[in-house]
Amino acid sequence: MDDVKQLVNSKISGKKVMVFSKTDCQYSTMAKEVFKLYLEDGTLKTEDFECWEIETSPQCSAIQDYLNDLTREGSVPRVFINGKCIGGGFETKAAHDNGTLKELLQA
DSSP: OOHHHHHHHHHHHOEEEEEOOOOHHHHHHHHHHHHHHHHHHHHOGGEEEEEEEEESSHHHHHHHHHHHHHOOOOOOOOOOEETEEEEEEHHHHHHHTTTTTHHHOOO
8 A cells, every 4th residue: 555655645746736537437527627728728737737547557446545545535536736635526617617726726
């Protein structure tokens, strides 16, 4: 589990926006569509953003368990901005709709 913790922590600290996702999850798709808007308009730079489709990892279950330890929520997506979890798909969309997401991305 230590290797999973180290990997997840390095991904969170290594990007302004880190999304832990699954390709077949509608809530993950919701979050990714929001970030696509910011990537397209230049608010978010490609090098500052990563989305990891964790079902491609053999450690998927351990990753979700550790995300649950970190955020008290094991579902995906788990969205981190500047090292802090802002929630999942609904929270990301709501933050976009009320303008706080853009503020977080510009901070």
